[in-house]
Amino acid sequence: VRAEEERQYTEYVSARLSSLRRTAFLLCGDEHRADDVVQAAITKLYVHWRRVRTVANLDAYVRAMVVRTFISEQRLGWFRRTSLVGAPEDTPDRPAPPAGEVETRMVLHRALSRIAPKARAVLVLRFLLDLSVADTAAALGCSPGTVKSQTAVGLANLRRQLGDQLPATVGKE
Amino acid sequence: MDTTGPDGAQLLAPLRDVEPVAPSTVDVRRAVLVGARRRRTRQAVSAAAVAAVVALVLAVVPAIADWRHDSAPPANQLTEFDVLRQRLTVGSAGGYTPVSIQTGRHEQRVLLRIAAEPAAAPSANVVLYAAGRAPELDLGDPAPDVYGHRSYWLTGVPDTQLAWEWAPDAWVVIQADAVGEQARVVVHRVALSVRTTGNLRQRLPFTVADGRRLAGVITPYGATSPSAGAFVVLDDTAGQVFVGVLAGPDVLTDVLSAPGTPNTQLDGRSAAVGASTVRIYDVGFGWDVVAEAVGAQPMPGLTALAQSVTVVAGADPRSWTADPLR
Numbered sequence: 310v311r312a313e314e315e316r317q318y319t320e321y322v323s324a325r326l327s328s329l330r331r332t333a334f335l336l337c338g339d340e341h342r343a344d345d346v347v348q349a350a351i352t353k354l355y356v357h358w359r360r361v362r363t364v365a366n367l368d369a370y371v372r373a374m375v376v377r378t379f380i381s382e383q384r385l386g387w388f389r390r391t392s393l394v395g396a397p398e399d400t401p402d403r404p405a406p407p408a409g410e411v412e413t414r415m416v417l418h419r420a421l422s423r424i425a426p427k428a429r430a431v432l433v434l435r436f437l438l439d440l441s442v443a444d445t446a447a448a449l450g451c452s453p454g455t456v457k458s459q460t461a462v463g464l465a466n467l468r469r470q471l472g473d474q475l476p477a478t479v480g481k482e
Numbered sequence: 483m484d485t486t487g488p489d490g491a492q493l494l495a496p497l498r499d500v501e502p503v504a505p506s507t508v509d510v511r512r513a514v515l516v517g518a519r520r521r522r523t524r525q526a527v528s529a530a531a532v533a534a535v536v537a538l539v540l541a542v543v544p545a546i547a548d549w550r551h552d553s554a555p556p557a558n559q560l561t562e563f564d565v566l567r568q569r570l571t572v573g574s575a576g577g578y579t580p581v582s583i584q585t586g587r588h589e590q591r592v593l594l595r596i597a598a599e600p601a602a603a604p605s606a607n608v609v610l611y612a613a614g615r616a617p618e619l620d621l622g623d624p625a626p627d628v629y630g631h632r633s634y635w636l637t638g639v640p641d642t643q644l645a646w647e648w649a650p651d652a653w654v655v656i657q658a659d660a661v662g663e664q665a666r667v668v669v670h671r672v673a674l675s676v677r678t679t680g681n682l683r684q685r686l687p688f689t690v691a692d693g694r695r696l697a698g699v700i701t702p703y704g705a706t707s708p709s710a711g712a713f714v715v716l717d718d719t720a721g722q723v724f725v726g727v728l729a730g731p732d733v734l735t736d737v738l739s740a741p742g743t744p745n746t747q748l749d750g751r752s753a754a755v756g757a758s759t760v761r762i763y764d765v766g767f768g769w770d771v772v773a774e775a776v777g778a779q780p781m782p783g784l785t786a787l788a789q790s791v792t793v794v795a796g797a798d799p800r801s802w803t804a805d806p807l808r
Contacts, residue, residue: 315514319510319514322510330508331502335500340503340504343502345638348507349637352516352517352620354513355513381617382617418497418500421497425721435490466721
């Protein structure tokens with residue numbers, strides 16, 4: 310029985326690893342921290358796998374685990390210390406987007422990473438992962454009203470962070 | 483009504499196709515191994531808890547004196563701390579020595595550095611959480627008790643994070659950058675130097691005029707630490723602001739930015755004013771005033787807040803004030 314559970318778990322997680330890493334990366338703004346968050350979340354998932362594998366929307370449940378793990382680690386305040394390694398030297402190159410796009414993304418991602426964790430999670434879930442207000446509230450374990458207020462606070466802070474660094478192309482499409 | 487939807491989607495649109503570039507370091511096999519170990523631990527703890535309840539029901543338990551090293555008051559008295567009182571104390575142990583203490587309503591945090599390296603940045607911390615205030619902790623392997631309190635290694639990276647329940651639903655967590663085979667031994671030694679029953683009044687070498695709520699104070703640890711500065715932490719509607727004095731680089735916190743370059747004059751003194759930081763140089767007693775907004779930059783009124791600081795004492799903590807807010 311356990312072997313079958315493990316197989317199901319491994320199959321499930323492996324198929325979604327890319328999506329989970331992307332969610333964590335958008336939240337953390339740092340690839341190594343993002344991997345730490347995903348590692349912690351999928352470990353928790355294994356502990357509870359027997360119970361949660363049959364929940365109605367398992368993908369949403371696991372995404373919520375990643376988001377909550379991220380917020381927990383921020384509260385612990387250890388995030389500066391747990392990213393102990395730099396990028397491997399043999400990291401393969403990806404096709405480089407145009408320079409302007411790269412700059413815009415970097416500026417925006419850096420600014421996003423300075424927003425308070427809960428507001429940042431709200432912005433990522435709503436505007437980058439396209440969750441509704443209700444689904445965002447469910448993922449964060451808060452009320453829809455809190456999601457709306459955190460959205461307003463997060464966007465205001467993001468604009469303040471960006472200031473005149475905001476490249477002309479952002480928000481003008 | 484929520485009118486932020488289109489605005490937010492447009493603002494964040496450039497990040498929609500962002501992906502991690504570095505190869506994944508997530509290890510599914512390791513998650514299975516660690517997860518299985520945690521499952522076994524949880525089952526063992528549950529079984530032990532049931533056995534303990536049965537034993538209590540069956541046995542007549544005499545009233546005994548609390549023999550533990552630091553007995554804790556009931557949890558319902560400990561859901562919040564007094565921000566002007568230091569409850570958490572930490573000794574020099576395991577090669578670490580405390581540098582600073584930060585109080586707060588829900589937690590108190592002591593930063594530690596390697597004892598043999600006086601100029602080193604803090605590389606360990608001990609956090610005391612009030613009852614019900616700790617974040618979700620991934621309890622892993624059982625660790626040796628800390629003066630009779632159940633104790634666990636936390637799962638995650640690094641695997642030398644130690645937590646123990648010092649009172650019902652109230653935890654202490656230690657994280658250190660210790661590495662090597664003895665890392666857990668070192669961390670446990672630090673744990674054995676921790677006490678949770680302190681009641682020391684916090685004092686600061688300045689006063690500040692501000693209507694914001696006091697969220698905590700940061701001071702050097704103990705009378706023997708070099709008094710390199712001190713801060714109050716104030717709540718703001720969109721974050722927190724640290725304001726205080728420094729006599730050089732910041733060694734008390736792992737939060738503040740590096741000092742800026744003077745770019746203006748405030749009250750006749752050189753000052754570095756940035757979007758989220760203000761430093762006014764040489765305000766007296768050898769201090770610079772520093773104010774930094776965390777979580778909401780720029781913060782309106784930050785410069786005025788820095789200007790409202792009045793230093794009242796030098797580096798000797800014995801002459802500091804216990805009432806920092808005017």
